[in-house]
Amino acid sequence: MRHVDGNAMGGLLWEVFGAEMTHQLGCCAGCGAVNPLATLTVYRDAPGEVARCPACGTVSIVVVRMPHAIRVTIEGVRWLQIHTG
Amino acid sequence: MAGAEIQRRLNWLVAVVVGVVEETPSVRSLTLSCPGWPGHRPGQHIDLRLTAPDGYQAQRSYSIATPSEGELVTITVERIFEGEVSPFLLDVVAPGDRLELRGPIGGYFVWDPGEGPPVFLAGGGSGVVPLMAMLRARISSGDGTPMHLLVSARSRDDIVYREELETLSHHDGVVVTLTLTRSRPEGWTGYDRRVDGAMLRDLVMSPDSGLVSYVCGPTGFTESVAGLLVALGHPPHRVLTERFGPTGG
Amino acid sequence: MSFITRGFEGRRRSREPSGRIPPGQYATLDFPVLSAGPTPRISREEWRLTLADTTGAERSWSWEEFTALPVTDITVDIHCVTKWTKLDTTWGGVTLEDLLAGVELGEATVVLAHSYDGYTTNVPLADLSGGRAMVAHTYAGEPLEPEHGGPARLLVPHLYFWKSAKWVNRLEMLTHDRPGFWESYGYHNYGDPWREQRYSGD
Ligand SMILES: Cc1cc2nc3c(=O)[nH]c(=O)nc-3n(C[C@H](O)[C@H](O)[C@H](O)COP(=O)(O)OP(=O)(O)OC[C@H]3O[C@@H](n4cnc5c(N)ncnc54)[C@H](O)[C@@H]3O)c2cc1C
Numbered sequence A: 001m002r003h004v005d006g007n008a009m010g011g012l013l014w015e016v017f018g019a020e021m022t023h024q025l026g027c028c029a030g031c032g033a034v035n036p037l038a039t040l041t042v043y044r045d046a047p048g049e050v051a052r053c054p055a056c057g058t059v060s061i062v063v064v065r066m067p068h069a070i071r072v073t074i075e076g077v078r079w080l081q082i083h084t085g
Numbered sequence B: 001m002a003g004a005e006i007q008r009r010l011n012w013l014v015a016v017v018v019g020v021v022e023e024t025p026s027v028r029s030l031t032l033s034c035p036g037w038p039g040h041r042p043g044q045h046i047d048l049r050l051t052a053p054d055g056y057q058a059q060r061s062y063s064i065a066t067p068s069e070g071e072l073v074t075i076t077v078e079r080i081f082e083g084e085v086s087p088f089l090l091d092v093v094a095p096g097d098r099l100e101l102r103g104p105i106g107g108y109f110v111w112d113p114g115e116g117p118p119v120f121l122a123g124g125g126s127g128v129v130p131l132m133a134m135l136r137a138r139i140s141s142g143d144g145t146p147m148h149l150l151v152s153a154r155s156r157d158d159i160v161y162r163e164e165l166e167t168l169s170h171h172d173g174v175v176v177t178l179t180l181t182r183s184r185p186e187g188w189t190g191y192d193r194r195v196d197g198a199m200l201r202d203l204v205m206s207p208d209s210g211l212v213s214y215v216c217g218p219t220g221f222t223e224s225v226a227g228l229l230v231a232l233g234h235p236p237h238r239v240l241t242e243r244f245g246p247t248g249g
Numbered sequence C: 001m002s003f004i005t006r007g008f009e010g011r012r013r014s015r016e017p018s019g020r021i022p023p024g025q026y027a028t029l030d031f032p033v034l035s036a037g038p039t040p041r042i043s044r045e046e047w048r049l050t051l052a053d054t055t056g057a058e059r060s061w062s063w064e065e066f067t068a069l070p071v072t073d074i075t076v077d078i079h080c081v082t083k084w085t086k087l088d089t090t091w092g093g094v095t096l097e098d099l100l101a102g103v104e105l106g107e108a109t110v111v112l113a114h115s116y117d118g119y120t121t122n123v124p125l126a127d128l129s130g131g132r133a134m135v136a137h138t139y140a141g142e143p144l145e146p147e148h149g150g151p152a153r154l155l156v157p158h159l160y161f162w163k164s165a166k167w168v169n170r171l172e173m174l175t176h177d178r179p180g181f182w183e184s185y186g187y188h189n190y191g192d193p194w195r196e197q198r199y200s201g202d
């Protein structure tokens, strides 16, 4: 069990979205499961960080850090709901 | 505080090591003084970034072990055999050293005092660290939330914060349970096995209490204990998890 | 703004003066396991390798048929885009030449390799010829372990190692290039370590 979870991605997601994201809800584009981003299954022994749906394994978010940029692909998330307080 | 969170930027800060405590032969706490630290919530973590002379960098996450206390941040690190960062933090770092960090990070695996539903905390190995911040916050704030901490460790000598845990269980509404997975010292009256369904059935309140559980530690421990709690009828959204990876425990 | 952390060296990194370490790489003695998902466990009984040509026609091999093909042994250096290089790794498997013998390639210019876990990577057909690539089933004289891509993985050692798809089960011939997994998430489409083609745009 080499994976971690979305909690471990908190700092990186903050860099990408400009805010704490781990408690925000995402809907899986593969199976429709709705979960806080903290519960995503995260593989980071890889060329990038790969977050998958804990229910069906669909690739939810991939983050690749380049020398002067971060590319984030979120094709596996149908929607993200940002709590505004 | 949640409102302020959204405004804050996550910058790398420079902290100075001001305190070192050897918790067990393989676990050490470092207290860092961090100018510009905005304060934190129990359960949150920092990202630590180390830089070698040739520019090579390594980054790791460490949970904060203490409730918010001005500019002070205490982390507790377990040695991972042949690890890149943890042996460095245990063997090389000394008071006065500067370390680069950012945080606090985390908005899900957090608990704030405030007379909410009862809380069950289960920690394997160094997974006890963020739970300890919650328990310490519960006690220092005078909050009355019933809180039960279950700690799983290899042996008695591997129990992090052991002395403090022994005194904490005298507080009203606080229960600490220990289980040892690899040895049973003479006179030991606690559990001496891996956390299992029967143990949780004995220890944990029923789901109708509204109980919220926080489970943290090595990935295998965390998934196993969370699965057992769900099997006992606790709704998955009230079983919060944080996986530390394949380490220890 | 980073400063040097007193006493921190990090994992041992040696940069050999010889010309065998590509720019930005360091030599490692371990064989790090990289994964972007759970490791699929495929038994040799259920394993199949399928080749799809540009007309969509397919042919496939069972494990028995595949391992009956001529075996080639090679010793090569491998270069991971996460910056480690491992020298003198030894592999056994079936070269693409031997695998494609008698297959009608038509207008195909690119192969998209697919794996049991859904992973994909694209490699120009030309880079798979001349004995430069194989489907490997043996590493260091032993059956390839699941962590390293077993039962069988693609091996294209002259490109960054993400091109060497683990758990490969389908080779799709394309007339038009299509990016694979890492190629679409930000990595280079070709991935030559000697030209340090790490990221898209390098
Ligand atoms: C959100 C979060 C909070 C964390 N909080 C803490 C904390 O409070 N305290 C703490 O000590 N750690 C914590 N960790 C873990 C920490 O971030 C590091 O992963 C840990 O210190 C190991 O780092 P390392 O550089 O020493 O080891 P690495 O060099 O990263 O790992 C060494 C190698 O050993 C492997 N490995 C590690 N353990 C084992 C094992 N038991 N068996 C087999 N292989 C193994 C690893 O996969 C790796 O290949 C936390 C992790 C996360 C994600």
Ligand SMILES: [Zn+2]
Pocket: A028, A029, A030, A031, A032, A033, A053, A054, A055, A056, A057, A058
């Ligand atoms: Zn899903």
